Amino acid sequence: MAQGLDKGAPRQPEASSQSKKEGLQFTTNVEPLPPVNGDIDRLEQVFSNLLDNAFKHTPAGGKVSIAARQPSPNFVEVTVSDTGPGIPPPSNYPTSSSASTELTLQEPKPAPVWG
Numbered sequence: 001m002a003q004g005l006d007k008g009a010p011r012q013p014e015a016s017s018q019s020k021k022e023g024l025q026f027t028t029n030v031e032p033l034p035p036v037n038g039d040i041d042r043l044e045q046v047f048s049n050l051l052d053n054a055f056k057h058t059p060a061g062g063k064v065s066i067a068a069r070q071p072s073p074n075f076v077e078v079t080v081s082d083t084g085p086g087i088p089p090p091s092n093y094p095t096s097s098s099a100s101t102e103l104t105l106q107e108p109k110p111a112p113v114w115g
Contacts, residue, residue, distance in 0.1 A: 023060050023061055024055060024058055024060070024061070024062055024063065024064055025062070025063045025064070026063075026064050026065070027063070027064075027065040027066075028065065028066050028067070029065065029066075029067040029068075030066070030067065030068040031068060031069045031070065033068055033069075033070055033076055034070065034076070036076055047066075047078070047080070050080040051064070051066065051080060054080055054081075054082040054084065055082075057082070057084040057085065058082045058083055058084035059083075059084065062082065062083040062084060063082065063083045064080075064081070064082045064083075065079075065080070065081050065082070066078070066079070066080050066081075067079045067081075
């Protein structure tokens, strides 16, 4: 079920044909990362959906970016951001000027051992 995501050389995200068609700017800022354990099919689905939605909902001339870093040991942070309208917040929720989706992958902590 869970498997290592290190499948050889790291894959860099590629701009879809939709981004080229609409004149979107696509940027990446991916630091070297350690292997992450997880369900590769689900993780690829999550990132694919995030990027597809970013390209789909960002107007022509907009920007889509993906960044990944390791802010601390056993912690990997991946951010997909765009200049699209984002998901409308509830009316009483503070708003910001840009949309961003962040998914944090963290190595599970071992369960305590009771003696």
